[in-house]
Amino acid sequence: MELQALQQTWSRYEEKLEQVLRINHQQAADIAQLKSHSLLGSMRPIKLFTLVAGVVWVLLLNALLIAGFSTFHPFFLVSMGIQSLLTTIAIFVYLYQLVLLQRMDLTQPIVSVQAKIARLQTSTLWVTRILFLQLPVWTTFYLNDAMIAQGSTGLWIFQIGITFLFLVAALWLFVNIRIENKEKRWFRLLFQGKEWTPLMQAMSLLEEVDSLTREAQKS
Amino acid sequence: MNNSPSPEAFLSVLDAHKGILYKVARAYGKTEQDRQDLIQEMTLQLWRSFPRYDSHYRYSTWIYRIALNVAISSYRKEKHLDSKTEPFSKHILEYVDSKAGQDNENAEKEEQLAQLYAFLDELRELDRALMLLYLDQKSHKEMAAIMGLSESHVGTKINRIKTALRKKFNQK
Numbered sequence: 001m002e003l004q005a006l007q008q009t010w011s012r013y014e015e016k017l018e019q020v021l022r023i024n025h026q027q028a029a030d031i032a033q034l035k036s037h038s039l040l041g042s043m044r045p046i047k048l049f050t051l052v053a054g055v056v057w058v059l060l061l062n063a064l065l066i067a068g069f070s071t072f073h074p075f076f077l078v079s080m081g082i083q084s085l086l087t088t089i090a091i092f093v094y095l096y097q098l099v100l101l102q103r104m105d106l107t108q109p110i111v112s113v114q115a116k117i118a119r120l121q122t123s124t125l126w127v128t129r130i131l132f133l134q135l136p137v138w139t140t141f142y143l144n145d146a147m148i149a150q151g152s153t154g155l156w157i158f159q160i161g162i163t164f165l166f167l168v169a170a171l172w173l174f175v176n177i178r179i180e181n182k183e184k185r186w187f188r189l190l191f192q193g194k195e196w197t198p199l200m201q202a203m204s205l206l207e208e209v210d211s212l213t214r215e216a217q218k219s
Numbered sequence: 220m221n222n223s224p225s226p227e228a229f230l231s232v233l234d235a236h237k238g239i240l241y242k243v244a245r246a247y248g249k250t251e252q253d254r255q256d257l258i259q260e261m262t263l264q265l266w267r268s269f270p271r272y273d274s275h276y277r278y279s280t281w282i283y284r285i286a287l288n289v290a291i292s293s294y295r296k297e298k299h300l301d302s303k304t305e306p307f308s309k310h311i312l313e314y315v316d317s318k319a320g321q322d323n324e325n326a327e328k329e330e331q332l333a334q335l336y337a338f339l340d341e342l343r344e345l346d347r348a349l350m351l352l353y354l355d356q357k358s359h360k361e362m363a364a365i366m367g368l369s370e371s372h373v374g375t376k377i378n379r380i381k382t383a384l385r386k387k388f389n390q391k
Contacts, residue, residue, distance in 0.1 A: 003384060006388065007354060009335070010335065013328075021238065022314075023234045023312060024310060025230055028262055031263050106289060109364070109365065110291065113288045114291055205345075216369065
């Protein structure tokens, strides 16, 4: 079939659409009245719950750290302080990305808008990397003077081993959670599930945009 | 354009270009519900951008940019507008005749359209956008303005897509 014939079919289809479709003015006007579409209102309940739970957790943790600053053991203070700091950074990075996505100017050309959206979406990886950095502090917050003074060699070998393992895992994940590794099996295992689908799609789109940009530079 | 556009002016523009919304939604939405969600989101984004409409561009260019940007990035949406919640209980785009959408008076043409949409579905998101613009017989200049590519790059991409399209339809 000739391409021209296909275009003619499409053109007749367009004419037909003009005839058979109509705008429901009331519905469209109702949408037009909806001037602000709230950021939090657009989030899935589970994500909103996670975000709220994270904020509440940080607030409670900080209140506890401030209240018990003079009485808590330094291991607890430092471990939980690091945990609170990293969670706060992750929450701010996540909210900042959401705000930027919400404010994206969709009237701009497709390739540049899609590149910006996909880059922002894939930068969610940063949140995951930051959160993984907390791993080692979950193996140190409970250490106290009694354990330090009376702990057996076996206990210390186990303790240092676990902390070292978590530290290595945290640093390895921080360094390796990158788009370049998206086809690796461990990456796919880590980011499987519906919640990560947008991230995986954003990575594919970013590849498409990058390949288009490379072509443009060559042509 | 002033800063407080009239809903009537907006609805008139929307009415004149409703086909674009429908075609883009059909090309990117997998189910009827997805398509209706996309049309609602496109309408919302068009309304929000209406005060900033740049008259240097044609309305179709402006609408294509927004409709395609909404459709391509729909994967990122946390939640579609809830069609079960007022005031979105009905569809923005409706068939005048409920049977018109399945009009079979020309079965061969319907079959070609189904094949064209199947071909569109096989393309990656940005190529699909270019293909839609090609089928709408947009000039390379307008395609370049919508996509943000150079005219020569658009030409190269379109030639590749045309070759794939020819191959696809010659197989049939």
